[in-house]
Amino acid sequence: MLHEEVVGRIRDILLDGEITPGARIPERELCERLQISRTPLREALKVLAAERLVLLLPHRGSRAAKLTDKDMRDLFEVCQGLEALAGELACERITDAEMELIATAHAAMVQHYRERDLIQYYRGNRTIHEAIVAAAGNPVLSGLYASVTARIRRARYVTPMTPQRWALAVQEHEAILNALQRRDSTGLSHILRTHLRHKREEVLQAGFADTDNSDLIRESA
Amino acid sequence: MLHEEVVGRIRDILLDGEITPGARIPERELCERLQISRTPLREALKVLAAERLVLLLPHRGSRAAKLTDKDMRDLFEVCQGLEALAGELACERITDAEMELIATAHAAMVQHYRERDLIQYYRGNRTIHEAIVAAAGNPVLSGLYASVTARIRRARYVTPMTPQRWALAVQEHEAILNALQRRDSTGLSHILRTHLRHKREEVLQAGFADTDNSDLIRESA
DNA sequence: ATCGCTAATTTTGCATTCAAAAATGCGAAA
DNA sequence: TTTCGCATTTTTGAATGCAAAATTAGCGAT
Incomplete structure (x- = not known):
């Protein structure tokens, strides 16, 4: 092996x-x-x-x-920053083929939203963000992004999703696609920051990850 | 051990x-x-x-x-993004004590500039950027920043520094300090991006790191 | 003399082994 | 009965040893 x-x-x-x-x-x-x-x-x-x-x-x-609330906030903050950076770079460098791919993924995701298939929706959502990061053409960025998202992954899945928030997220995704197609880097950067700020609020509201790794050290002292 | x-x-x-x-x-x-x-x-x-x-x-x-030109560009791009993010966050969270510390470090760095002590200048420069990242109060961000800067460190030191570029860098640092003191997050973000873009251009112009890790794989095939 | 092939040597990767540190369990004393 | 202390057991961390892979060296053929 x-x-x-x-x-x-x-x-x-x-x-x-x-x-x-x-x-x-x-x-x-x-x-x-x-x-x-x-x-x-x-x-x-x-x-x-x-x-x-x-x-x-x-x-x-x-x-x-284990992740504390603070850890989660920090991770989302950085994730947000990386996605914004990726979006800006992607606007400069994205190829038509990559654009096509993202548009397709977006359409599929919207379809999952219409069918209220949360799991598939999440999967599509992740695909799109990863595609944007890939389109930035920066392997260092991709690597950091992968490491950060890996750490958030579990939390992301347990996020409670209200109809309102879900609709908002889809709406924001429309805006993301739009800005990308217009190659509007500053606009996209702004949208992505907002988009993830919303996600972050969801997670924090869920009250997930309320414990602390430092227990693990203290508990044996 | x-x-x-x-x-x-x-x-x-x-x-x-x-x-x-x-x-x-x-x-x-x-x-x-x-x-x-x-x-x-x-x-x-x-x-x-x-x-x-x-x-x-x-x-x-x-x-x-080994780092290729492309690797260096990628690393600087990400470093730029992380510093910009750190700057924005620092504007929201920086304490007076931290602000004081950065101001002091800045003054020291300007003094080194006046004395044309490049090594000490670089050291001071690094201290300031690290302090801004620390002031962002986000350990995840600090960790990624440390890992990225570690990878560029050697290249950063070999950067050739012309009088013009040096003066520009100092000028930009004045602007950074100013924006921080005004807690102007968007302004600071913009400055930091520009600041690092200049640094990046220096490095690329130096033609450093012109080889590729993939040789290492190919060379033994 | 150079190229190609095979054998010896080196180096890598993993399993095993050994020593030290921590966790556990037991018994005695308060 | 509870708590402290000691001995046992378990687990961790590191050294050694062994098998597989790669590199190198040597030899023969063209």
């Missing part, structure tokens, strides 16, 4: 919430499950710790990272 | 340019030098690979990452 595959598998396990945030990561069990020894597993955990998905307590094992 | 210490030591070795970018990392030699065995060393290399400071070629060892 390739090194990256191990990291990917564990990342998926964490993102799927299979290991509760804050819970101890059962080293032995994962070894058996992935059919590897502790050496590559521990290497993978170190990588995931660098990504902030795993918390490493010296001599006290590793735990799945 | 603590795990993080190993990562830190190797990171410093890389940032100091002690291992030429693109050069193979001598596993055995580093083991002797740090007085550790291969296991912790390899774990550290994996972490640094996650930070993109090290490139891991499966079955072909690890090398210090």
Whole structure:
């Protein structure tokens, strides 16, 4: 099994919430499950710790990272900034093919909205944002974006969605597509900031992630 | 020796340019030098690979990452975006104490400019940008910023500095301080973007980093 | 002399092993 | 009964050893 595959598998396990945030990561069990020894597993955990998905307590094992309200706010703030930057850059660089792709994805997403299929809607939403980031043509940006969204992912899915907010989000997406097509970078930047500010408010209102990683350190002191 | 210490030591070795970018990392030699065995060393290399400071070629060892012109442009672009975001947030949240600190650092930097002490000027410049990022009160942002700046650091230092550019940079810094003091977030955001665009142009003009990591893969094919 | 092929050497990646630190359990004393 | 202390067990962190892959060296053929 390739090194990256191990990291990917564990990342998926964490993102799927299979290991509760804050819970101890059962080293032995994962070894058996992935059919590897502790050496590559521990290497993978170190990588995931660098990504902030795993918390490493010296001599006290590793735990799945927990996110506080503050962490979530911070992550959304940065995500917002990255998406705005991506939007600006995408306006300068997006190809017709990429534009086409985003338009298609947008249409599909609107369709999911009409059918009130939240899961599919979310999937489409993510596809569009990722496509915009990709269209920015900046791998460094893509990498940071991927790392930030990975950390928010679970929270994003549990966001409660009222009909009003959903309608607003779709409306904002129309505006995003529009600005992109007009290559209006400053306009798009502004919309994206607003768009994500709304998302952020949803999450905070949901009161998700009300605990703190620092317990994990304190609790054993 | 603590795990993080190993990562830190190797990171410093890389940032100091002690291992030429693109050069193979001598596993055995580093083991002797740090007085550790291969296991912790390899774990550290994996972490640094996650930070993109090290490139891991499966079955072909690890090398210090090399940066292409494109990589540099991408890094500066993102750095610019992060600094702009930090500036906006800092306007909302900066404390008087932090403001004071930045003002002091700015004065010191201007003094270094007057004395034409480039090294100290650079140091002061970095201090100010870091202080602005810190004032944004967003640890996620701080983390990403640290990782991006670490990757550009070497390039930043080799930037050739003409008197004109230097004067412009100082002028821009005056504007930054001014906008911060007025808590003018949109104005500051704009200035920071311009400021870093200038820096970026310097670097590109320097023709630094004209090679590509993909050689490292190709060269052994 | 150069190119191609095979064998030896080196290096990488992983499993195993060993030592140290932390968690646990048990018993004694308050 | 509760709490403190000690011994046992478990778990973590690192070193060593081993198998597989890649690099290098040597040899022969053209």
